[in-house]
Amino acid sequence: MELGLKGRNAVVTGGTRGIGKAIARALAKEGVNVVLLARSREALERTAEEIRRESGVLALGIPADVKSIKSVKAAAADVVSQLRTIHILVNNAGGPIRRVDRQIEWPDSDWIDDINMKIVGMLRCVQAFLPHLSRDGTGRVINISGIAGVGVLSGALTHGFNNSAMNHVTNYLAADLADDKIAVNTVIPGLIATEWRELWADNLARQQGKTKAEFLSETCRNWGIVAGRWGTMEEVADSVVFLASDRARYITGAQLSVDGGFGVNKR
Numbered sequence: 001m002e003l004g005l006k007g008r009n010a011v012v013t014g015g016t017r018g019i020g021k022a023i024a025r026a027l028a029k030e031g032v033n034v035v036l037l038a039r040s041r042e043a044l045e046r047t048a049e050e051i052r053r054e055s056g057v058l059a060l061g062i063p064a065d066v067k068s069i070k071s072v073k074a075a076a077a078d079v080v081s082q083l084r085t086i087h088i089l090v091n092n093a094g095g096p097i098r099r100v101d102r103q104i105e106w107p108d109s110d111w112i113d114d115i116n117m118k119i120v121g122m123l124r125c126v127q128a129f130l131p132h133l134s135r136d137g138t139g140r141v142i143n144i145s146g147i148a149g150v151g152v153l154s155g156a157l158t159h160g161f162n163n164s165a166m167n168h169v170t171n172y173l174a175a176d177l178a179d180d181k182i183a184v185n186t187v188i189p190g191l192i193a194t195e196w197r198e199l200w201a202d203n204l205a206r207q208q209g210k211t212k213a214e215f216l217s218e219t220c221r222n223w224g225i226v227a228g229r230w231g232t233m234e235e236v237a238d239s240v241v242f243l244a245s246d247r248a249r250y251i252t253g254a255q256l257s258v259d260g261g262f263g264v265n266k267r
């Protein structure tokens with residue numbers, strides 16, 4: 001399928017590993033120039049180089065901490081000085097739950113830090129890149145939320161409210177940016193085999209005296225993942241590529257679940 005993405009420019013926050021890296025690689029394979037934002041300079045350089053070698057597109061790694069508006073604005077100025085127009089902004093920066101203890105007992109500084117990172121971080125990125133997003137119908141904001149925002153996962157209080165807030169903000173921005181012809185959508189990943197999730201499954205399987213396959217199969221049953229397996233990072237990335245493309249030009253304010261059927265609510 002011709003997606004019409006060749007030569008466009010994308011910014012992917014948290015693009016150095018996990019789902020963000022898979023999204024950047026998938027866009028690059030469609031001929032999109034990609035800018036990765038994350039904190040680790042070393043990972044940014046390594047990942048950008050990997051993508052350049054793999055796809056031959058322009059791939060830049062620009063250090064930015066989404067918790068700081070100063071840092072995000074400096075990164076946006078740097079990106080724009082090199083690329084002028086941005087067509088696709090993917091708000092993906094996030095990560096694992098910080099600790100496994102009961103979240104209602106956390107100090108509020110931990111709650112606020114998690115909100116500051118994911119949901120306010122996403123707002124900062126939208127604000128900083130908005131003046132530079134294309135307004136000819138190719139502009140896209142794609143937010144990566146997660147199933148903790150649509151169902152209750154124990155131990156995922158802050159992830160839950162970040163992701164449900166992100167789903168709401170997607171609809172808000174879809175309306176707000178409609179006159180600028182910028183489409184805003186959410187992709188909602190389920191249980192995805194990222195690098196840290198692989199370690200999580202290895203550790204829990206070992207602790208429970210099970211094989212990893214047994215542990216994952218039981219987890220999918222308990223979580224109501226009707227596909228019976230976890231998802232790959234590439235399966236999430238494919239959905240983002242579609243939403244970024246001309247083929248999705250009439251889609252805005254949508255929530256696309258990539259969760260193996262978690263959302264059908266079979267428990």
Ligand SMILES: NC(=O)c1ccc[n+]([C@@H]2O[C@H](COP(=O)([O-])OP(=O)(O)OC[C@H]3O[C@@H](n4cnc5c(N)ncnc54)[C@H](OP(=O)(O)O)[C@@H]3O)[C@@H](O)[C@H]2O)c1
Nearest residue numbers: 014015016017018019038039040065066093094095146192
């Ligand atoms: N893995 C899953 O099963 C799953 C399921 C549902 C939803 N999600 C969502 O998908 C997104 C990606 O998750 P993931 O599992 O792929 O995460 P991950 O592997 O931990 O990668 C996180 C990325 O975000 C960057 N990052 C972290 N803090 C940042 C900050 N303050 N400023 C800028 N960049 C920052 C990291 O780089 P640096 O550390 O160098 O900054 C890294 O590139 C998250 O929003 C997560 O909530 C994941």
